[in-house]
Amino acid sequence: MDFPSFDTFQEESSISFESEDVDFELPNSIQIVEWLKAVCSQEGGNLQALNYIFCSDDYLHRINMEYLDHDTLTDIITFPYDSFPSIYGDLFISIERVKENADELNIPFEQELRRVIVHGLLHLHNYSDKTEAEEQVIRKKEDDCLLLWEQQFSAIG
Incomplete structure (x- = not known):
């Protein structure tokens, strides 16, 4: 299956953030990069x-239809370009979905965004959420990663 690619990878071990059809700039991006690197290391991944x-939502829905043949809204779609332990991929996140999730869960937007960001990264570390048991495992990993954020990265900067 051919996945969409933005071809923005110019150096090894890079993490980039960009917006497509929304006006959004990631808060605390420097800390988030360091946190994601720590998660990769902790999970045994080789960050590429x-x-x-x-x-x-519309943009991500079109990707979901075109590449995965799913007619549903989602908060994230992860496209891996290599297999674990190599961590290399594009991760598309609907800002609208994250905002709605945060409102429904009555939590801050930034907290839900970090959960979604790390959720996609965990998929690249071979975690799945297709079954209830797998979903419980990935949720626990998300919680562990969010705790790592709170303990080591939220005060940096």
């Missing part, structure tokens, strides 16, 4: 390149 693309 991650490209996070923030977009609208």
Whole structure:
């Protein structure tokens, strides 16, 4: 299957953030990069390149239909370009979906965004959420990663 690629990877071990059809700039991006590197290291991944693309529901829905044949809204789609332990992929995140999730969960937008960001990274570390048991495992990993953020990265900067 051919996945969409933004071809923005110019150096090894890079993490980039960009917006497509939404006006969004990631808060605390420097700390988030360091946190994602720590998660990769903790999970045994060899970070090559991650490209996070923030977009609208419509944009992500079109990708979901075109590349995965799913007619549903989602908060994130992860496209791996290599297999674990190499961590290399594009991660598309709907800002609208994250905002709605945060409102429904009554949590801050930034907290839900970090959960979604690390959720995609965990998929690149071979974590899945297709079954209830797998979903429980990945949720626990997300919680562990968010705790790492709170303990070591939230006060940096």
